[in-house]
Amino acid sequence: xxxxxxxxxxxxxxxxxxxxxxxxxxxxxxxxxxxxxxxxxxxxxxxxxxxxxxxxxxxxxxxxxxxxxxxxxxxxxxxxxxxxxxxxxxxxxxxxxxxxxxxxxxxxxxxxxxxxxxxxxxxxxxxxxxxxxxxxxxxxxxxxxxxxxxxxxxxxxxxxxxxxxxxxxxxxxxxxxxxxxxxxxxxxxxxxxxxxxxxxxxxxxxxxxxxxxxxxxxxxxxxxxxxxxxxxxxxxxxxxxxxxxxxxxxxxxxxxxxxxxxxxxxxxxxxxxxxxxxxxxxxxxxxxxxxxxxxxxxxxxxxxxxxxxxxxxxxxxxxxxxxxxxxxxxxxxxxxxxxxxxxxxxxxxxxxxxxxxxxxxxxxxxxxxxxxxx
Amino acid sequence: xxxxxxxxxxxxxxxxxxxxxxxxxxxxxxxxxxxxxxxxxxxxxxxxxxxxxxxxxxxxxxxxxxxxxxxxxxxxxxxxxxxxxxxxxxxxxxxxxxxxxxxxxxxxxxxxxxxxxxxxxxxxxxxxxxxxxxxxxxxxxxxxxxxxxxxxxxxxxxxxxxxxxxxxxxxxxxxxxxxxxxxxxxxxxxxxxxxxxxxxxxxxxxxxxxxxxxxxxxxxxxxxxxxxxxxxxxxxxxxxxxxxxxxxxxxxxxxxxxxxxxxxxxxxxxxxxxxxxxxxxxxxxxxxxxxxxxxxxxxxxxxxxxxxxxxxxxxxxxxxxxxxxxxxxxxxxxxxxxxxxxxxxxxxxxxxxxxxxxxxxxxxxxxxxxxxxx
Numbered sequence: 001x002x003x004x005x006x007x008x009x010x011x012x013x014x015x016x017x018x019x020x021x022x023x024x025x026x027x028x029x030x031x032x033x034x035x036x037x038x039x040x041x042x043x044x045x046x047x048x049x050x051x052x053x054x055x056x057x058x059x060x061x062x063x064x065x066x067x068x069x070x071x072x073x074x075x076x077x078x079x080x081x082x083x084x085x086x087x088x089x090x091x092x093x094x095x096x097x098x099x100x101x102x103x104x105x106x107x108x109x110x111x112x113x114x115x116x117x118x119x120x121x122x123x124x125x126x127x128x129x130x131x132x133x134x135x136x137x138x139x140x141x142x143x144x145x146x147x148x149x150x151x152x153x154x155x156x157x158x159x160x161x162x163x164x165x166x167x168x169x170x171x172x173x174x175x176x177x178x179x180x181x182x183x184x185x186x187x188x189x190x191x192x193x194x195x196x197x198x199x200x201x202x203x204x205x206x207x208x209x210x211x212x213x214x215x216x217x218x219x220x221x222x223x224x225x226x227x228x229x230x231x232x233x234x235x236x237x238x239x240x241x242x243x244x245x246x247x248x249x250x251x252x253x254x255x256x257x258x259x260x261x262x263x264x265x266x267x268x269x270x271x272x273x274x275x276x277x278x279x280x281x282x283x284x285x286x287x288x289x290x291x292x293x294x295x296x297x298x299x300x301x302x303x304x305x306x307x308x309x310x311x312x313x314x315x316x317x318x319x320x321x322x323x324x325x326x327x328x329x330x331x332x333x334x335x336x337x338x339x340x341x342x343x344x345x346x347x348x349x350x351x352x353x354x355x356x357x358x359x360x361x362x363x364x365x366x367x368x369x370x371x372x373x374x
Numbered sequence: 375x376x377x378x379x380x381x382x383x384x385x386x387x388x389x390x391x392x393x394x395x396x397x398x399x400x401x402x403x404x405x406x407x408x409x410x411x412x413x414x415x416x417x418x419x420x421x422x423x424x425x426x427x428x429x430x431x432x433x434x435x436x437x438x439x440x441x442x443x444x445x446x447x448x449x450x451x452x453x454x455x456x457x458x459x460x461x462x463x464x465x466x467x468x469x470x471x472x473x474x475x476x477x478x479x480x481x482x483x484x485x486x487x488x489x490x491x492x493x494x495x496x497x498x499x500x501x502x503x504x505x506x507x508x509x510x511x512x513x514x515x516x517x518x519x520x521x522x523x524x525x526x527x528x529x530x531x532x533x534x535x536x537x538x539x540x541x542x543x544x545x546x547x548x549x550x551x552x553x554x555x556x557x558x559x560x561x562x563x564x565x566x567x568x569x570x571x572x573x574x575x576x577x578x579x580x581x582x583x584x585x586x587x588x589x590x591x592x593x594x595x596x597x598x599x600x601x602x603x604x605x606x607x608x609x610x611x612x613x614x615x616x617x618x619x620x621x622x623x624x625x626x627x628x629x630x631x632x633x634x635x636x637x638x639x640x641x642x643x644x645x646x647x648x649x650x651x652x653x654x655x656x657x658x659x660x661x662x663x664x665x666x667x668x669x670x671x672x673x674x675x676x677x678x679x680x681x682x683x684x685x686x687x688x689x690x691x692x693x694x695x696x697x698x699x700x701x702x703x704x705x706x707x708x709x710x711x712x713x714x715x716x717x718x719x720x721x722x723x724x725x726x727x728x729x730x731x732x733x734x735x736x737x738x739x740x741x742x743x744x745x746x747x748x
Binding site for chain 2: 019036044045046047049050051052071072073075077089091092093095096114116117118119120121122123124125126127142171187191192194195198199200203204205206207208209219220221222223237240301303304307312313314315318320322
């Protein structure tokens with residue numbers, strides 16, 4: 001499944017962006033990254049993995065967006081609601097779409113807003129950006145946070161895709177007993193778990209992390225080594241699997257062979273912290289309020305305890321003491337408590353929820369306080 | 375397998391960069407993207423999938439690189455040869471490493487070279503980059519193409535990893551008969567083929583494209599739809615699977631049930647073009663010479679006919695009429711001919727090779743001129 005949403009959804013997003021552009025005094029938005037372009041068009045391809053070609057979307061102050069893209073993407077962009085598609089025969093490093101984009105922006109008019117705040121980047125060479133500014137003669141500035149603000153609140157259709165991604169991962173987690181056992185190398189568990197995610201319906205598995213050890217794991221970003229699982233280890237798998245362009249992001253812990261008391265206590269505490277976060281996750285609460293609700297259960301808490309997600313594995317708000325983002329219905333976020341288990345080791349746990357008018361609705365199938373033994 | 379190379383290799387890369395920095399009058403390089411940071415450190419994690427945190431590597435004019443990174447990455451970076459690791463408790467949007475990086479750059483001294491040419495981007499918010507420039511008070515400029523030039527020529531250890539990735543994909547292609555047949559939806563073939571790649575040893579499958587139809591496929595970047603394969607279709611699968619941080623990138627065509635004469639002719643022509651490219655792929659030849667050798671076999675040829683690869687799915691040279699890059703031993707590239715089969719349809723073929731002192735050495739198991747029927 002890879003089709004976009006109804007055209008009405010893209011028109012609504014465009015109109016909302018344009019209302020904010022008007023308030024911010026922007027004549028155009030220039031978008032260059034995969035989620036930004038897809039948000040307004042539905043253009044979905046794994047071809048962004050290749051860095052050779054830049055892709056541009058110009059959102060004018062009125063009317064539909066204009067795609068300025070390599071000709072290899074014209075057919076696929078033509079299947080979206082975008083009708084004004086301008087192409088060049090990329091790759092042409094000496095003019096990688098720059099003059100075509102400069103012409104388009106001059107036609108649309110400035111000032112040109114480019115996403116420039118937290119978590120953003122410009123996906124085009126800096127030399128080309130400098131040339132674009134010079135050739136267009138327009139004023140360039142930030143996007144006033146417009147794209148991030150719109151993306152923070154998910155539509156029902158978006159929530160549905162995230163829920164499906166979570167359901168896929170939930171089924172795969174339910175089958176970890178098929179692939180994990182004493183003497184199986186962690187690297188093989190990682191490969192086999194990705195295969196389970198695909199078998200259960202994931203389109204792709206852009207992210208998988210995890211760890212294993214008797215007292216937890218040393219960190220949560222290392223790739224899998226070839227060391228084998230042993231009885232008494234706790235195994236954690238954390239995935240960002242993708243369904244129709246939307247991520248899930250949650251993890252599960254498993255005791256291998258037998259669970260120690262310390263592991264059981266950690267699991268129960270992690271689940272209690274998650275429940276506290278879930279109870280606090282109501283419209284009007286702030287990100288820092290959720291952090292505090294979870295921290296009160298956990299005690300010492302380094303790092304953030306959750307984050308938004310959607311078209312990206314992590315996006316938007318962070319559950320930290322400093323993030324005062326006010327929760328609104330449609331926001332999707334993870335709760336990600338952590339306990340230190342001693343000797344520099346830790347255990348983590350993560351679930352996904354969506355904010356509604358009332359109580360938050362879990363999108364991942366909530367884990368119970370009992371550590372499963374496999 | 376996810377360990378880095380021998381420290382001697384990173385020291386050699388650093389020394390070569392520093393010799394070129396000296397010639398270009400640069401006091402430091404500032405690197406922000408995954409392959410750039412990994413090239414000089416061996417730092418390998420899928421955590422880059424999260425856009426929340428920037429990662430910085432500073433290469434001084436002399437001595438070892440300095441990592442300026444989120445504290446969540448300190449343990450993993452500590453397992454590389456890098457000893458000067460400076461961290462901040464990211465995410466902290468109000469100062470996302472900017473002041474720490476500015477201090478580090480001031481200590482090292484400028485001018486600061488930032489990759490800014492073809493295929494590059496800056497993986498940090500533009501607002502933060504502006505602040506960094508102001509806070510450091512240093513001169514910022516391009517990197518004079520230093521990083522791209524170094525990365526273009528692969529070491530034997532790098533070639534070995536690409537060869538292993540290619541061997542993994544070759545074994546998976548040999549099993550496509552297990553997953554593709556009439557009435558199987560293309561989306562399921564895509565999922566199952568990724569699982570085959572993992573079963574054969576891929577660490578991850580960041581890229582998969584393909585298509586199917588009786589006269590070829592409409593384009594090569596669209597995601598898979600749910601339409602089923604039918605007897606008489608030609609199926610193409612093109613993968614970028616990753617082993618130990620290095621990509622393969624090649625494809626295979628399969629006739630479903632039976633092959634038409636037109637499909638057989640197209641396959642034979644594609645393989646003949648590949649052979650012409652392989653024969654021309656010697657040190658001293660230019661990228662455009664390989665393009666010409668293949669184009670002479672193919673006739674009409676839109677688009678590029680191959681590209682470099684390594685830590686990225688595509689990187690470096692392009693086989694186009696305009697690219698005059700001179701081939702040198704250690705360069706790894708793909709040959710990717712294309713034939714138009716009528717009605718806007720096409721067939722493509724792709725292989726991977728490494729340039730040696732003599733004849734090029736194929737890294738993918740070369741396909742034959744006979745279209746396999748499954």
